[in-house]
Amino acid sequence: MVSGMATKKVTVTIPEELLDEIRADAAERGLSAYVTDALRVKRDRDRLVELVDWLQEEYGPVAEEESAAALAELDEIDAEHDRRRAQHGGVGEAA
Structure with a gap:
């Protein structure tokens, strides 16, 4: 805060x-x-x-290809966030 x-x-x-x-x-x-x-x-x-x-x-x-590419990038970001959270026990770690 x-x-x-x-x-x-x-x-x-x-x-x-x-x-x-x-x-x-x-x-x-x-x-x-x-x-x-x-x-x-x-x-x-x-x-x-x-x-x-x-x-x-x-x-x-938005074209279907552009939408699919954006969603794939979001999935990669989410996966990276999950990896970082797992490495640091999920406490106070920003992506």
């Missing part, structure tokens, strides 16, 4: 099994920092979806 940033306490309901997994992953950073990061990632992805939708409206759909 960014120091000096105003914060507000909220209550959310999360499935117990998911919360247990998140607490294990959050460990040293803490649950609030983990959830804050996750919400930022979700917000950023939502904005990217909006951008993609707009670009497709302006310039037409």
Whole structure:
């Protein structure tokens, strides 16, 4: 979390099994920092979806080959993230 940033306490309901997994992953950073990061990632992805939708409206759909190449690259990034996480025990390691 960014120091000096105003914060507000909220209550959310999360499935117990998911919360247990998140607490294990959050460990040293803490649950609030983990959830804050996750919400930022979700917000950023939502904005990217909006951008993609707009670009497709302006310039037409992405070609099948381009889409497949982008998805393959994302799979490689995910696999690298999983490898790094496994090497470092999954704690505090960014991809």
